[in-house]
Amino acid sequence: MHTELVAERRHTGTREYWNEALETMPWKEVERWQSEQIGNMLLPLRERSGLYRTLHADLSADLKVRSLADLSKLPFTMKDAIRNAQDQASDTEPFGGNQSAPLVDIVQAVSSSGTTGRPLYYALTQRDMEVWSDAIANNFFTAGVRKSDVVAHLVGLPMVAGGLPYADGFRRIGATLCWLGGFPTDRILREMRRLRTSALLATTSFGLYLTEQWDAVGRETGVPSALRKVLCGGEPGLNQPEIRDRIMRGLGISQLREVMGLGDVISGMWGECEEHDGMHFNAQKHVAIELIEPDTGDLVPWEAGATGEIVYTTFARDATPLVRYRSRDHALVIGTECACGRTSPRIRCIGRTDDMLIYKGMNVFPTAIRDLVTERFAGEIEPMLRIWKERADQVRFDDPIPVDVEAHPSMDAGIYPGLAEAIVQCVRTQLQVRIAVTVLAPGSLPRSVYKNSLLAIRGAA
Structure with missing residues (x-):
């Protein structure tokens, strides 16, 4: 690797970077360097991975990857292919057909959260763990x-991608790690005061949940809050000013940053800088990214205003590599330049392709409904919604899509019917879909200490 790509934690004026050279390098140069790494990786990959021996069987042995555009010559890797490979597990290869390192070299297993199906398991060698901790720290x-x-x-499950790997990232920076996830909420709030925690990591849902008890429980300790920084992610939502404002006011902070990753690839890859205007890609030292049109698979340029699905290729992964892995995360590109000096694309995640709903031929993301309603009716409803499906595989709706919202505590119950109708008309006008709104009393929707599901199935436990 070029020496200029590995310098870490430098300062440029008032700006601070984890890897200054790589984070400020022109993005085209970054992509050119990445394409070299991918080109060198492809042939050995087929020898190591049964999955890619099959997926890449028809590719020429002398296929050249001179630019990331050349990746379009390679097939996508789909989640079902990973599941099928995992089902080929054996005593020597418990991670299945994509286990690309001997078992004796694997030092950790990481699990996906399973929020979109049966959990997947990924193996990490010691070198893989170094890659993950470096990217997450960045x-x-x-x-x-x-x-x-x-x-x-505050992530309570060590094995999920936001558990141990995030802890390793904090330790890599050198921060003092207080792993409070898994404790009851009131204990978390008390221990945060007693330990003088200055930063907090939680899902966006849990960040909202904490605001409801922050002051009441915290004051019992007699210790003033030292909290200044909050990192939230794990689900879309922080693109909404109402949700941001609720967390910042509720926790008494001035710095709220959104972070995102993908447990299949690296659990922390996208994060907001001090400009608070979209998440930068921060794993360019180890992972390449593409943006595609979900229906056709065509490449979409990383340009402000563009939307598409993010595709990942790991070029520094020993145990369970991924090439052109379709994330199903749908992103809006905010920009490609930033006052912070970083050159990587900045995005907002606007939903998952898998979550798309269809009302009489009109496509709509559940997050689009939530974002519109919480923005237009801020102060009248709480930033908590629940969209109902009759069954897990339901995508199409011939009748209006059922939506539950919570009224703001200041709203009298007598205005609930009129508020519901106003929300229905707003969504119909702006999104061209019909919804059936039920306005509930404050606190009616369930709160979770991990993620609050925007979509739910009628009658499911």
């Missing part, structure tokens, strides 16, 4: 975490 550093911070890590 991401958290971009999002404002520093060595001087005391971090409350």
Whole structure:
């Protein structure tokens, strides 16, 4: 690797970077360097991975990848292919047909959260763990975490991609790790005060949930809050000013940053800088990204205003590599230049392709409904919605899509019917779909200590 790509934690004026050279390099140069790494990886990959021996069987052995555009010559890797490969597990290859390193070299397993189906398991060698901790540290550093911070890590499950890997990322920065996830909420709030935590990592849902008890429980300790920085992710939502404002006011902070990753690839890759205007890609040292049109698979340029599905290729992965892996995360490109000096694309995640709903021929993301309603009716409803499906595989709706919302505590119950009708008309006008709204009393929708599902199935436990 070129020496200029590995310098870490430099300072440029008032700006701070984890890897200054790579984060400020012109993006075309970054992509050119990445294409070299991918080209060198492809032939050995077929020898190591049964999955890619099959997927790439028809590719010429002398296929050249001179630019990331050449990746379009390669097939996509779909989640079902990974599941099928995992089902080929054996005593020597418990991670299945894509286990590309001997079992004796694998030191950790990571699990997806399983929010979109049966969990997938990914193996990491020691080198893979170094890659993950470096990328995640880079991401958290971009999002404002520093060595001087005391971090409350609130993901309660160690094996999921946001568990141990995130802890490793905080330790890589040198921050003081306080892993409080898994404790009851009231204990979390008390221990955060007693430990003088300055930073907090949680899902967006849990960040909202904490605001409801932050002051009441915290005051019982008699210790003033030291919290200054909050990192939230794991689900879309922080693109909504109402949700951001609720978390910032509720927790008494001035710095709220959105972060995102993908457990299949690296669990922390996208994070907001101090400009608070979209998440930068921060794993360019280890992963290449493409943006595609979901229906056709055609490449979409990384240009402001563009939308598409993110596709990942790991070129520094020993145990369970991924080439052109379709994330199903649908993104809006905010920009490709930033006042912070970083050159990687900035995005907002606007939903998952898998979650798309169809009302009489009109496509709509559930997040689009939520974002419109919470923005237009801020102060009248809480930023909590639930969209109902009759069964897990339902995509099409011939009748209006059922939506539950919570009224703001200041709203009298007598106006609920009129509020519901106003929301229906707004969504119909702006999104060209019909919804059936039920306005509920404050606190009626369930709160979760991990993620609050925007979509739910009638009658499911």
